[in-house]
Amino acid sequence: MGAAFFPIFFFTALWGGVGIGLPIMTPKGPHQNLIRCILMLTAACCWLFWLCCYMAQMNPLIGPRLKRDAIQMIAKSWDNPLKDG
Secondary structure, eight states: OOOOHHHHHHHHHHHHIIIIIHHHTOOOSTTHHHHHHHHHHHHHHHHHHHHHHHHHTTSOSSOOOOOHHHHHHHHHHTTOOOOOO
């Protein structure tokens, strides 16, 4: 299972628009540079957070933990008896 193209492209374009497009449209004023910096940092942090969450789903560190009874029931229904050992 790998990364799908569309979600990565879509969210990169979305946060790229926030980080590049919105700072261009900031109104003139004494805090224009601060607003631009805030928008760019917000876009970078949100995109990075989304990317980390998306990538963490590709190879989860913790899988489901089944009880021994559940494992035996699954093995029996799949005609694959468990080996003792």
